[in-house]
Amino acid sequence: MKIYCLIGLLLSILTIANAISPNREIELKNFLEQDCGSCHGMTLQGGLGTPLTPQALLDKSNDYLKTIILYGKPTTAMPAWKSLLTEQEVDFIIQMLRQGK
């Protein structure tokens, strides 16, 4: 059972890696640091937006984070990014957030 999970995880990482070009990955890293950082702080400790450190996101599921990033959070300053980011790119960003990068 464990091994299947592991294979599944590896496969999903591979598909993410396959779908996003290395150049785009660099852009997305810069995007997270600079543009998310405008509101959440460059060290992601928070600002106008809430902190996004791995610790702060412990109780948030990937699905939740994905929904917030794609569709925004009504009544707050968090916008819907779906016109600028694909679902795969959002997955990549969540992966970076989890790793605290």
Place this chain on the structure above:
Amino acid sequence: MFRFLLIPFLLFPLLTFAVELRGTGDLGVVIERATGSILIIETTHKKIISKVEGLGDLSHASVVFSRDERFAYVFGRDGGLTKVDILESKIVNRIMQSGNSIGGAISQDGKIIAVSNYTPGGVKLFDSETLEQLAEIPAIYGEQNQTSKTVGLVDAPNQKFVTSVFEANEIWLIDAKESKNPKVQKFKNVGKLPYDALISNEGRYYIAGLFGEDGLALLDLWYPEQGVQKIVSTLKKEDEKLPIFKMPHLEGFGVAGDYIFVPAVGRHEILVIDKKTWQEIKRIPVSGQPIFIRVRPDQRQMWVNFALPNNEKVQVLDIETLQIIKTLEVGKAVLHLEFTPRGEEIWLSVRDENKLVVYNTETLLETATLPADKPSGIFLTVRAHYIGL
């Protein structure tokens, strides 16, 4: 004996260096947001004089100047307040005054630095010479004593400061004549989520932009007893708002004569408001969601930059006709723009291309490019003598 003769010779080069006097009127500060450093720039010869490091998290930072234009006070995201001697290119004092701050202001007499904080929310006052704390005004509101972020902090005539209290939907007028015992007058229910504010150049009108609803909140500081008035909210357009990828900024630099130019939140438009009637005159369609709208000092042109995904462009508009004169493709992520004191040139920061670009404002051609590490705000010392900057 020989030794005594030698000393003046040894000192000579040091002395000549020390007497190289200069003013600061053509100097300024550029924030390097990723490295916690600032550049000291000189606009006459368009050059970078020096770099000062160790200012903490500058991912959102702003600067005010002492009225002798020698010291820059830098407000960092991490709550750091740093006093920099721009002639000597060094930090003279630095304190961590909160966990998270957004900006600040300097009092009319130059003696008080006020800082606007997110965590813990509120405004703190400091002695501009020593950075000793004078007073703290926590942003507590409502019956459950909730805390709020403060935004849009500006100085106002008669030793006052004005701030907007984001989650509380309030505007606070702070009288700092007794700097250790400031008096706060609160205006409630000014509109939903005031996100930033400007004060008109003469220091009379405080105008807060609203994030949670259409329109702006106006406080006439000559007649505060009349309260806060909601303006331009009646002409709401029915079209759907776009997601707001970056919070727009409001500045006193957006005022020209009777016109006030403000970004239309969530729209690719500049709102033109008539200061005589407080009516909306026009909405000018532009290439993106405006972030900064800057009027050239002679008030004949304005320059505007935009939020993602249009942040590589800058547009120049004619104020007499309210028409776009030119769209410039400046580079990836243009974050800020600042005119030289009389406006013959404008400096732009291009974050993702690690450079500053200077344009001649008549020819609209580039005249210089200078390297900078992820530059954001550009602040020239001329700001020292303007109300609200």
